[in-house]
Each structure stands twice: as C-alpha cells, then as structure tokens.
Amino acid sequence: MPRFDAILFDFDGVLVDSEPMHCACWAEVLAPLGVILSWEQYRERFAGLDDREMLRSLAAEADPPLDWKLLWAQFPAKQKCFCRKMKDPPFLPQLADLLERLSKEFNLAVVTSSSRIEIEPPLEARHLRQYFSALVTGEDVERHKPAPDPYLLAARLLGARTPLVVEDSAPGLASGCAAGFAVLEVSKANDMPDLLRTCLFG
Numbered sequence: 001m002p003r004f005d006a007i008l009f010d011f012d013g014v015l016v017d018s019e020p021m022h023c024a025c026w027a028e029v030l031a032p033l034g035v036i037l038s039w040e041q042y043r044e045r046f047a048g049l050d051d052r053e054m055l056r057s058l059a060a061e062a063d064p065p066l067d068w069k070l071l072w073a074q075f076p077a078k079q080k081c082f083c084r085k086m087k088d089p090p091f092l093p094q095l096a097d098l099l100e101r102l103s104k105e106f107n108l109a110v111v112t113s114s115s116r117i118e119i120e121p122p123l124e125a126r127h128l129r130q131y132f133s134a135l136v137t138g139e140d141v142e143r144h145k146p147a148p149d150p151y152l153l154a155a156r157l158l159g160a161r162t163p164l165v166v167e168d169s170a171p172g173l174a175s176g177c178a179a180g181f182a183v184l185e186v187s188k189a190n191d192m193p194d195l196l197r198t199c200l201f202g
C-alpha cells in the first residue's frame with residue numbers, strides 16, 4: 001500500500017450504519033404521497049446517492065408520474081425524522097479510539113452527500129467531530145457522488161495529495177476512483193475498523 005497523507009471517510013455505512021434510518025425516514029414522509037420505498041429498493045439503488053437524484057427517479061417511476069419537487073418538499077420533514085433517530089447515534093464503541101489513533105498520523109475528513117445538519121450533531125454528540133479537519137457535505141458541491149467533486153474538494157481543504165478514500169456504496173466508490181485516489185471498500189460500518197487497520201498497518 002502506498003503512503004497516504006489523509007483519510008477521507010464517507011459517513012453513512014462507513015462511520016455509522018445509518019442507511020436504514022435514511023430509508024425509514026424517506027419511506028415515512030413519502031408514503032402520504034403514494035410513493036412506496038422499500039429497504040431492498042433503497043439499498044440496491046439509492047444508498048450513497050444524493051437525495052435529489054433518488055427523488056427524481058421515484059417521481060418519474062410513480063404511476064402517474066409526479067413532479068419531483070413535490071417529493072423534495074418533504075426534505076425538511078425527512079431531516080427532522082433522521083435527526084430524531086440519530087439522537088442516539090449507533091457509532092461503534094471502538095470508533096473513538098480508532099479516530100484518536102489515526103488523527104495523530106493522518107489528516108481526516110468526512111465526505112458525504114448528506115446534509116451537514118444530519119452528520120455534524122451526531123459526531124459532536126459522541127465527541128468525534130474533533131478528529132476531522134474538514135466535513136464536505138451535500139451543500140458544499142454542485143455535483144455529488146459519483147462525480148469526483150466532493151473528494152477533490154476534501155483533498156484540497158486538507159492539502160492532501162495521496163489520500164485514502166473509505167467508501168461503501170457504488171456511487172461513493174466511483175467518486176473516489178474518479179478523483180484519482182486510492183479507495184478502500186467496506187461492506188458495512190461494523191467491518192470498517194478492522195479493514196482500515198489491515199490496509200494501513202498490515
């Protein structure tokens with residue numbers, strides 16, 4: 001493995017298994033509009049995508065098709081639902097120790113399509129925010145994953161030239177690769193600490 005000068009973490013599915021909560025909240029606020037969203041469908045097609053992309057697809061596939069902005073209007077309600085569920089965020093107990101150790105050797109950042117309000121309060125609640133030099137969220141770029149923009153911005157903010165990207169979803173993996181960075185794929189947040197330690201320290 002090459003020497004890395006930073007580690008860029010995706011949030012959902014990498015630092016915390018929060019995708020089921022995103023899905024449950026979207027399902028709850030879209031149901032009154034007649035849009036049914038299942039976990040299988042979300043996991044297969046929408047995890048890691050910007051919410052607006054997902055809503056455009058769901059609106060186009062509705063019968064009859066809907067104006068996606070009608071669905072997007074539910075975003076504040078979805079955010080409120082997610083923040084409520086994340087009051088007790090299910091971060092792994094060993095995550096703090098891992099980040100503490102890594103932050104002594106690498107610059108760390110979170111790079112996510114989620115909103116800042118969805119990720120910063122849970123990180124602060126568990127005293128994890130302090131380990132990250134930058135948070136790149138959905139509001140910070142025009143083009144989201146799978147475009148390279150979020151990872152390129154994070155690298156620029158950290159002054160990193162050879163960062164390692166840690167990702168779980170297809171759009172996220174594509175984004176890291178498109179940025180030209182090394183990418184470590186994890187299948188779920190619970191597996192991340194061991195995979196990352198092996199990748200970095202053997």
Ligand SMILES: [Mg+2]
Pocket residue numbers: 010011012013014047048167168169172
């Ligand atoms: Mg993810």
